Every structure is written in structure tokens, then in C-alpha cells.
Amino acid sequence: MSSLPHRPAPTRSRTVLPEARWRERAAVHAERVERLTADRLARRFEGRTHPVDDFLWEYYSFRPAQLARWHPGPGVGLEHGSEREGWSRYRLDAEGTAWLDAEGFLARRGAAVAFVRELLTATLSRPGRFGCFGLHEWAMVYRSDPDEVRHDGWPLRLGREGTDAVVEGHQVGCTHLDAYRFFTPEAAPLNTLTPTRQTQVAMEQPGCLHAGMDM
Secondary structure, eight states, X not given: OOSXXXXXXXXXXXXXXOHHHHHHHHHHHHHHHHHHHHHHHHHHHHTOOOTTHHHHHHHHTOOHHHHTSOOOOTTEEETTOGGGGGXXXXXXXXXXXXXXXXXXXXXXXXXXXXXXXXXXXHHHTSOOOOOOTTHHHHHTSTTOOGGGOTTTTSOOTTHHHHHHHHHHTSOBOOOOHHHHTTSOTTTGGGBSOOOOSTTHHHHOOTTOHHHHHHO
């Protein structure tokens, strides 16, 4: 017996994909993800690391298996999709069509969705600032001891003194809180701005590397 409630799908923008069509889309998506994640999985198996690719996986905490799951989006039903009733935020209607439970998701995460919408709208509404030159990364290791560097398996290109000189010789103007909060204590006062969670919506701008990653 189904453990999920059988409720009618939303009446707005209802579309049901035939089983053959959505299964083909899901298979194509899974194959593409498999290609794109093969090196990440091989590195983990072999004990190898990559300073950029591994960082993205760890920072955003997505697993390859999660990304391999294709989703149709809200308002699109999957004919004969009963196996998805065990997936998070899915439900079945009386005909066995699987739907994303958008209402249930919003009931649980509505405040976060509203904040993200406000943040992205504000970010894209203002001109970009392109003069930071990625100095936030340098500020994260400014005047730090070798054992304090998070990615200590990879040497600094200019060494510690050279890295510190770059930070001291340029104006640091980071607008992104989730980069600024990793500045070393010595680097934080050098930033011309002081991003906080309360000012995040007002300070985000589309020229920011980190804001682009988040979007």
C-alpha cells in the first residue's frame, strides 16, 4: 500500500509526460552526469585530489548520485512513475502519476525560497564590480601559518611573503559575506567593506565570482 497521500495534482500548468519520454530524458541526464562526475569518483577511489574540482564538490555538498537524478520540475507529472514515491518531495495521484510536491516543499522551505528569490533579484538588478581580481582567495591565507591554510596540500604560487605582498599592495573590496567570513583576522580589516548576513541582499552584485557560483 502506498505510504504517500493520493491528492490531485495542482491545476495550474499541468503537463503529464508519457512514460517512454520521461524515462528517455532521465537516462540521457544520468549518462551526462556520469561522464561529468567520472573523474571525481575515480580520484576518490584512487586517493587523488584536485584543488578546484574537489572544492566545488565539498563546498556545495552535492553527491554524484544526487545529481544523476533527473527531475521534471513543478507542474509536470511522470506517467507510471510509482517508483518515485520513495523520493523526497514526490507524491502520486490516483492514476499513479508522480508529481513534485511543490506545495509541501514551500510549506517546509518557503522562507528560504523567498530569501533566495529576493537575493538573486537584487544581485541581478545592479551593475557588476569587476575590480576585485579574486583577492578574496588571497585574503583567506593572508599572514597565516602553514598549518592554518585549508588547502595545505597545494603550495602558494608566490609563497607566503609574496601572497601577503599582493594583499597589501592592492585594495581589497569584497562584497560577498560567504567569502569575507573566511578572511584571516589580519585580512578582515583591510577590506573596504564589511559584509554581514543582514546586509547581504544590499551588497551582492553580479561581478562577484562567489555570487556567480551560488547562482
